[in-house]
Amino acid sequence: MVRTAEYGNAQQPAGPQPAAKARIGLIVAASMAVGLVLAVVLVAVPFIPAKGNVLTGVVLLAFAVGWALLAVL
Secondary structure, eight states: OOOOOOSSSSOOOOOOOHHHHHHHHHHHHHHHHHHHHHHHHHHHOTTSOOOHHHHHHHHHHHHHHHHHHHHHO
């Protein structure tokens, strides 16, 4: 006896919803914006010495916070 599969009655798994796709874009944009704003704020604060290596380190740390936020969200 040969059995044939009936594909018309099989339930298809639900695909990704459009809201989820829009949400990931918002998360990426928000986390990168947080990194950029944090970099600007940390460079502008008066208690950080205005040396090239210190400012570069602070900017890199601020961008790292943005990337970490992206990884967490």
